[in-house]
Amino acid sequence: MTFCPEELLASVIADLIGDVRHVAVGNASPIPATAALLARERGKLQGIGRPYVSLLGSPKHTFWTDGGRELFDCAGQGRIDVFFLSGGQIDGHGNINLVEIGPHERPKVRFPGSFGSAYLYYVVPKVILFRTEHSRRTLVPQVDFISAPGTSEPNVFRTGGPIALVTNRCLFSFANGRFRLESVHPGHTVEEVTEHTGFEFDRPASVGETPAPSPETLRLMREAVAPELAAVYPQFARQVFGVGAFAE
Amino acid sequence: MFQIAKPLDEALAPVTDGSMLVVPREVAGAPMAATRALIRRGVKRLHLVALPTSSLQADLMIGAGCVATLETSAVSLGEFGPAPRFSAAITGQTISMKDATCPALHAGLQAAEKGVPxxxxxxxxxxxxxxxxxxxxxxxxxxxxxxxxxxxxAIKPDVALIHAPMADRFGNVWIGRQRELATMVHAAARTVATVEKIHDGNLLDDSVLAAGTLPGFYVESIAIAERGCWPLGLPDRYAADAEHLALYAKMAATAEGFAEYLDRYVYEKKAA
Incomplete structure (x- = not known):
């Protein structure tokens, strides 16, 4: 079956999510949202009723009734298992930068800011880094500003952190403070990944191709996930799945 | 009885030059009509705290020269791109920035709410x-x-500025599910609220409404501002005006364009 890049990325991310209780997805993240809803459909098929999916910014897909703090309080208690973060820069230590490029005293470029990253990165067990632009501009040796560090000293309370980085070219896993190239997406090569990555990473002797989404996965995404997604990300659902928003 | 629904400019009197002012993120309802009124008045040197992020509201106030210090976790126009006046103020070093992370702002205000340091x-x-x-x-x-x-x-603002669907004649304000407005209001010394309309009867008499009601005890002044979040949205009431936000993003990209925006939409033409 043919598939588009967005479907491949969502499939990769759904596999990373695995069997967990609660996945939260930030605003403006249609591909992670697709993956989270796919994981939920898989859970339904297996009759386990997990994971619960919170799509932040969508009142219909969040249960919060105690203000913006409830998300963070939930996370602090370990009630959120998976979250997604990105960065204007991501470095080889898993540090992410959502603040600025250039010296802090006189930045050249200012990004919006750190949002909840300086907290959630520490307390959500599986943080999946997602950055479609895979270039030496985004994947750098050392970030200019650490919004949240990839690792912490052993005595720093930390129940969470990055487990993987998904880009438009490949999948990296993250452990012990380093990225490891796990697979390259169909149509891309290891050489190309090396050429466009600014940080050092572990590279096994043989690196496989990211598996294509199975027909079952594609069917779930297109038939079960896409109509749900259309209510939150109408433009994305139309472009990728050709689905319009359903009247409710 | 509490004097209800002052004219907007009069209701905004507690916000003075140099105040620490706390405002909510746009999904909780940003008081935009009040923001334009403050800009028209020419308020200066604000320490603006946005819980925990901001979009058009902070960008507009920064661009108009109302802000000396900004304390928040992020400023962005979301799908309409970066917040241009915020970015220009940081790279041009015209405001002092206290970068935070979302739960730190919630926690700082919660400390003030409890009266602990x-x-x-x-x-x-x-x-x-x-x-x-x-x-x-x-x-x-x-x-x-x-x-x-x-x-x-503890973050102890001088004033909390909010917008809500309705208030009653006793000064109670219905905020519904937007509970972070309560945190802001509890933490601040004084609160100014704009509302879409006045509710007949006492909001605290109805147990269903009472659960989402901010008692008038905390509220200093109220003004009616219909579609008071425009061009942003008010949750469950009206959506953001996407066309206008796209226009803002385009005009605010340059200092000249931003000045023209202020002339057209803040100083002369009131919110439609």
């Missing part, structure tokens, strides 16, 4: 967010063993 928060250690906040401290958790934890001082 600080609140501890996990995370942060090893980040540059902490490194550049000399008002935050790290201590060893007194109940633990070699367990560093960050302490955040």
């Amino acid at each position: 600080f609140m501890p928060l996990r995370g942060l250690i090893g980040s540059d967010v902490l490194k550049y906040r000399d008002d935050w401290k790290v201590i060893d958790n007194p109940f633990g063993n070699s367990d560093p934890i960050v302490l955040l001082p």
Whole structure:
């Protein structure tokens, strides 16, 4: 079956999510949202009723009734298992930068800011880094500003952190403070990944191709996930799945 | 009885030059009509706290020269791109920026709500967010063993400025599910609320409405501002005006375009 890049990325991310209780997805993240809803459909098929999916910014897909703090309080208690973060820069230590490029005293470029990253990165067990632009501009040796560090000293309370980085070219896993190239997406090569990555990473002797989404996965995404997604990300659902928003 | 529904400019009197002003993120309802009124008045040197992020509201106030210090976790126009006046103010060093992370702002206001001097928060250690906040401290958790934890001082705003669907003639304001407005209001010394309309009867008499009601005890003044969040949306009431926000993003990209925007939409033409 043919598939588009967005479907491949969502499939990769759904596999990373695995069997967990609660996945939260930030605003403006249609591909992670697709993956989270796919994981939920898989859970339904297996009759386990997990994971619960919170799509932040969508009142219909969040249960919060105690203000913006409830998300963070939930996370602090370990009630959120998976979250997604990105960065204007991501470095080889898993540090992410959502603040600025250039010296802090006189930045050249200012990004919006750190949002909840300086907290959630520490307390959500599986943080999946997602950055479609895979270039030496985004994947750098050392970030200019650490919004949240990839690792912490052993005595720093930390129940969470990055487990993987998904880009438009490949999948990296993250452990012990380093990225490891796990697979390259169909149509891309290891050489190309090396050429466009600014940080050092572990590279096994043989690196496989990211598996294509199975027909079952594609069917779930297109038939079960896409109509749900259309209510939150109408433009994305139309472009990728050709689905319009359903009247409710 | 509480004097209800003052003219907007009169209701905004508690916001003075140099005030610490706390405002909510746009999904909780940003008081935009009030923001335009403050800009028209020419308020200066605000310490603006946005819980925990902001979009058009902070960008507009920064661009109009109302803000000396900004304390928040992010400013962005979301799908309409970066916040241009915010970015220009940071790279041009015309405002002082206190970068935070979302739960730190919630926690700082919660400390003020409780009348305690600080609140501890996990995370942060090893980040540059902490490194550049000399008002935050790290201590060893007194109940633990070699367990560093960050302490955040209480954030005690002079004024909380909110917009809500309705208020009654007793000064009670219905905020519904937007509970962070309650945190802001509890933390601030005084509160100014704009509302879409006045509710007949007492909101606290109806147990269903009472659960989402902010008691008038906390509220200094109220003004009616219909579609008071425009061009942003008010949850469950009206959506953001996407066309206008796209226009703003385009015009505010340059200082000249932004000045023209102010002339057209803030100084002369009131919100449609």
